[in-house]
Amino acid sequence: MDTDLFRLLQQQVYRDHALQARLFELTDPKDFFSAIQALAEELGHTLEETDMIEAIRAGRRAWSDRNKQ
Numbered sequence: 001m002d003t004d005l006f007r008l009l010q011q012q013v014y015r016d017h018a019l020q021a022r023l024f025e026l027t028d029p030k031d032f033f034s035a036i037q038a039l040a041e042e043l044g045h046t047l048e049e050t051d052m053i054e055a056i057r058a059g060r061r062a063w064s065d066r067n068k069q
Contacts, residue, residue, distance in 0.1 A: 005045050006055050012039060 013019055019039075026032040033049050040047035 009039060
């Protein structure tokens with residue numbers, strides 16, 4: 001995933017509390033991915049599910065590694 005796009009999406013979600021609430025309500029990963037893809041499209045970008053999976057994994061690695069240094 002393009003790091004700039006990920007940051008743009010992240011900032012959009014951080015700013016919009018209603019969007020955060022809608023995303024938190026989604027329990028099916030496919031629904032979550034669809035919602036994020038729709039947000040990317042609203043911002044003029046295309047986002048593949050594989051890109052989102054990669055970003056999630058990278059985020060989990062960073063979270064897991066945060067105290068190892």
